Amino acid sequence: MLTWLRELSDWVWQDRLWFPPGLGWADLKDRDGLVFAKGSDLWVIFPIAICFLIIRQIFERTVSVKLASLLRVREKPRVRAASNTTLELYFCNASKFPSQVQRWFRRRRNQELPSQIKKFQEASWRFTFYLLAFIAGLGALIDKPWFYDMEEMWNGFPTLPLLPSQYWYYMIELGFYISLLFSVATDVKRKDFKEQIVHHVATILLISFSWLVNYIRAGTLIMLVHDASDYLLESAKMFNYAGWRKTCNYIFILFAAVFILTRLVILPFWIIHTTWVYPLTIYPPFFGFYFFNGLLFVLQCLHVFWAVLILRMAIKFLPGNDIVEDERSDREETDSDEAEEDHEKTKNGFVQNGNGHTALNNNHHHSKTN
Structure with a gap:
């Protein structure tokens, strides 16, 4: 088994896959006082990620x-939903969006949404980092x-010595993105949750591979x-949660x-x-x-x-649109939404009895909508 894994590793990391002809891993061995990046260096990102998680908890609190x-x-x-065992079981096990009993389920759904304070804490932590x-x-x-002439990033490749500032910049960035993956289960869920996961994974792969x-x-x-x-986006969120609309x-x-x-x-x-066109001239x-350019793509x-989401949000800056919401966030529902829904119910033939009760379905007991 170990022999098979060793052979697989040798095949995956063979020189001709990852370097131009005539160059390879041997060129990245430390020599003459020069230090080069090594795969073993990446193990440090995990304790750094744990440190970030600890610092984040202290920072947010x-x-x-x-x-x-x-x-x-x-x-x-x-407004909290009134205690109702039947509806609570239906909410947890069947559906959070029934066709009837709208007000109770609306209030119950709002209880599931993250608080303004929690969203502010997350935004302030990301802003700071x-x-x-x-x-x-x-x-x-x-x-x-190479900051001014990007073609310089290939000058001497791959034997580019590692600078201390580059080492810490890489390790801290990687550690932070690893910490975001660790905390994704407890962070505020947004509409682009899957895209965020893809972004974090692609970023980690891209930084690690580079x-x-x-x-x-x-x-x-x-x-x-x-x-x-x-950091500008996170600061805009912070002021939005604080109600500073114009500043946001x-x-x-x-x-x-x-x-x-x-x-x-x-x-x-x-x-x-410079990473796609220029190297082909060398x-x-x-x-x-x-592989590298595929991750960039x-x-x-x-x-x-x-x-596209940013442009949709920018439309809200037009005259009369003075409230900015994060397009990726779930909107909190209010009881004022019920008027529109009741109008639609009336048009579509929904019936409520005079005591303010409505049937969840034919197999459930009647329950008050408020």
Whole structure:
């Protein structure tokens, strides 16, 4: 069994798959005082991810709470559904969206939604990390030649020595994304939940692969481009949860501009162009070249998907639309929604009796709608 696994590993990591002809893993061995990226380095991301989870819990229970109080984040009043064993069993085991007994189920569904404080805590944690990561990434790259001339990212490939700033930038970013996967079960669920999972997995694979085959210069540029707009989105959410509508709107406009510039212009037309087109002028194509650019293509498709959501949200900035909601979030339902539904029920022939009762179905007891 071990022999078979060793043979499989040797085949997967053979030089000709991941490097241009004449180059390979032997070129990435430390020598002459130069240090190169190694696969074994990636084990450190797991304790870093655990540290992030611990720091996040402390941050959300201390800094986030105080910041929420400072910005006067308030919970929206929610009317709890009256205790009803029959409806509770139906809610938990059958359906949360029955065709009848609308008010009780609406209030019960609202009880399942995350609070404003929880959403603010998550947004403030991500804002803090993305802002610090962007500042750190900019500091690590601002004096590098490939920051200004992206073709320099291939100068000397793959024997590109590892810098301490690159090491920590990579490990911290990877540790953070691993921590997001660990916490996904308890985080606020949004409509693009599946896309977020795909994004996190693709990002982890992309960063890890770029580390293994020493695409580090390209990797740091890609991470910086992503961090450039993320902190703006999270800050817009924070002010939205706090009820600072105009501030949220202004920040969101700035975020939309930065997102489109970095994700739909700089990334595809500068960085991906340099990773897809320019290398072919130096080396013949190889599997690692296609694999790396394939992961970038997946990320770019997700960027287009999110750009559509951003444009939909931007429409709400038109005159008369002064409330901005996260298009990815479930909207809290209110009892005022019931008037419209009751009108539709009347049109469609739904019947309620004079005591305010309605049948869940023919096999259930009658229950009060409120």
